Amino acid sequence: MSMKDQRTTPEKILLVTEKIEMIIYPKEDDLLYNGKSILKLFKEASLCLPEEIQKLAIQAFPRYVASPIILDVFEDFVDPAVRDAQRYDFEKTLQKEGLMDAYEFYRSNKLRRTHISNVLVMFPLIHKTIGINDLLPIRLISRIHSLISSNPTVDREKKVYRFDNYEMKLSLREKLKVIEFTSQLAYTVCVHVIEYHQKQNKS
Structure with missing residues (x-):
């Protein structure tokens, strides 16, 4: 057949x-923020971002959260x-x-290094725009670096993302840990953008 x-x-x-x-x-709760679709909320909130990165941000963060x-x-x-x-x-x-x-x-597979990279690369642009006063994203990025790269200290200093460890050495179990951290990072960014947008509307 x-x-x-x-x-x-x-x-x-x-x-x-x-x-x-x-x-x-992903679990249903991971797709929601305060009981509402995080993708829908982020799409609305993305209007507070520079126009040139709105679509990229939607692809990088809420779509990563929702991907299998x-x-x-x-x-x-x-x-x-x-x-x-x-x-x-x-x-x-x-x-x-x-x-x-x-x-x-x-x-759309979360394991694809392109999607992981998009989350990592887009984070500084979001941080520059809305100012994320939260150490969790930095900790998550550090953990991701330590897994995907053979020289995470140098890569963190240069703000580059090499996936040599991810491609050559990591077991599937370790790759799934990278996915866990990346999903947490993407969700956290979504929440910060949504809350920033809500505050802007109230002011």
């Missing part, structure tokens, strides 16, 4: 391919070049089959 015969949801399409071992969704963790069979490849090549071929197959929803869903 071809993947086209399984046109139900992106999740089911991916599972039919037998390339996906597990899909882990997708564990695929390619994670078993030790060589990151082989791992990336296998994933690239799988993505091309999804595109060739016309399964664009499944393709986009697969690429």
